[in-house]
Amino acid sequence: MRESSRSMVERLSSYRSVLCKLKTLGFVKVFSDNLGDALGISASQVRKDFSQFELKGNKKGGYQVDELIERLNEILGKNEVQDIIIVGCGKIGTALMNYNRFTSEGIRVVAGFDTDPTVIRPDARIPVLDLSELESFVERHGIRIAIMTVPEPPAPQVYERLVNAGIEGILNFTPMQLRSSGSCLIQNVNIEREIENLFYFINLQNRE
Amino acid sequence: MRESSRSMVERLSSYRSVLCKLKTLGFVKVFSDNLGDALGISASQVRKDFSQFELKGNKKGGYQVDELIERLNEILGKNEVQDIIIVGCGKIGTALMNYNRFTSEGIRVVAGFDTDPTVIRPDARIPVLDLSELESFVERHGIRIAIMTVPEPPAPQVYERLVNAGIEGILNFTPMQLRSSGSCLIQNVNIEREIENLFYFINLQNRE
DNA sequence: TAGATTGTTAATCGATTAACAATC
DNA sequence: TAGATTGTTAATCGATTAACAATC
Numbered sequence A, B: 001m002r003e004s005s006r007s008m009v010e011r012l013s014s015y016r017s018v019l020c021k022l023k024t025l026g027f028v029k030v031f032s033d034n035l036g037d038a039l040g041i042s043a044s045q046v047r048k049d050f051s052q053f054e055l056k057g058n059k060k061g062g063y064q065v066d067e068l069i070e071r072l073n074e075i076l077g078k079n080e081v082q083d084i085i086i087v088g089c090g091k092i093g094t095a096l097m098n099y100n101r102f103t104s105e106g107i108r109v110v111a112g113f114d115t116d117p118t119v120i121r122p123d124a125r126i127p128v129l130d131l132s133e134l135e136s137f138v139e140r141h142g143i144r145i146a147i148m149t150v151p152e153p154p155a156p157q158v159y160e161r162l163v164n165a166g167i168e169g170i171l172n173f174t175p176m177q178l179r180s181s182g183s184c185l186i187q188n189v190n191i192e193r194e195i196e197n198l199f200y201f202i203n204l205q206n207r208e
Numbered sequence C, D: 001t002a003g004a005t006t007g008t009t010a011a012t013c014g015a016t017t018a019a020c021a022a023t024c
Helices: A006-024 A032-039 A043-052 A065-076 A091-097 A100-104 A131-141 A155-164 A191-207 B006-024 B032-039 B043-052 B065-076 B091-097 B100-104 B131-141 B155-164 B191-207
Strands: A082-087 A107-114 A128-130 A145-148 A169-172 A185-188 B082-087 B107-114 B128-130 B145-148 B169-172 B185-188
Touching (some): A006 A043, A006 A065, A065 B191, A082 A091, A082 B191, A091 A107, A131 A155, A185 B191, A191 B100, A191 B145, A191 B185, B091 B107, B107 B131, B131 B155, B155 B169
Parallel strands (some): A082 A145, A107 A128, A169 A185, B107 B128, B145 B169
């Protein structure tokens, strides 16, 4: 297990989800060709990825579906529940608080945080706490990953607090473009930008 | 204006938003070095990108902020309002219906669609219509881009209907991994996968 | 003029693909 | 055995970076 770029890890996730589907269809073994087709990539790429992570197949008989899923679960840490918090309980934050695809993927939202007293609900099933409790909560529960869904103005301070609290990864929905540092990994999600880019490309096509 | 990979276009968007901030700070000109620093990329990259899109600077005096913004607006189509629809008005879909960062970026949600009669509201400011009206609406309003926020089971049919209705770009929030075709460009957004990937990388770091 | 910055070309780097020997 | 598929090495491709001449 050496190198691993972001796009390679994304592919690992994709392999895993395709394999789970194939398993429900009764597949026992699968060939690099099948997986390549399913993901729209070359069979070479699949084999290369697998050898990188020591996912072994059989020269003739392809790969064992069960075995692959098992190993991918290990690699991706899907064998433990992954706890996260959500900072900023506005529209998007609230929608994510009860996102059922988190549950089905073994991701558990353990708390939300906000400064608006009207949304604080410490007794809810997933408690929404005052932001002042952030640091102590993170430490007490050993939280490592946070989703940041606050408005733009408080984003810089909230970011700083998250890093100081020891958060190691942030999924950033704010428009503030963050960059990964040694102590904290960032993944920016910018929905309006995705739309903007789609418009660019379809305009480009129509022009040509 | 030749080549343009997805990551390059993303950078164009980033340049634009940094430049807008610099403008509010009173900047009149800017150097490739400044922009590189702001985006965490090399100055070479900035100049390369700009030359690709014929964004001209002055050998000594850097680039004119106003001029750059103007050109980037053209390139990215920010001079017209960009109309989109949202198909699937569950939690995420509804949150996006009233997303104020769309408005501030010139993106207008013109309608939502759903099959659940209890969420249909044809008279709302942004109407929520029955899915049966999708095709006629898309045609009548010349809609080119849709956000897909339906649950997994109906996703394949909805996708097919969008393509047949003539939609040219989809921002896909469903877990169904779609692939761009000649007639329809896809951008997948998979939040649980982003979280999964963050966990992978922070586990990797801690292991080393 | 001397110094600084662009624009572009060449070099480097990394990721993807092709090819093929090993082998089941 | 013949045919098919893996695992790996070499070739290709594209994107990023370095370098530097042009020039303000």
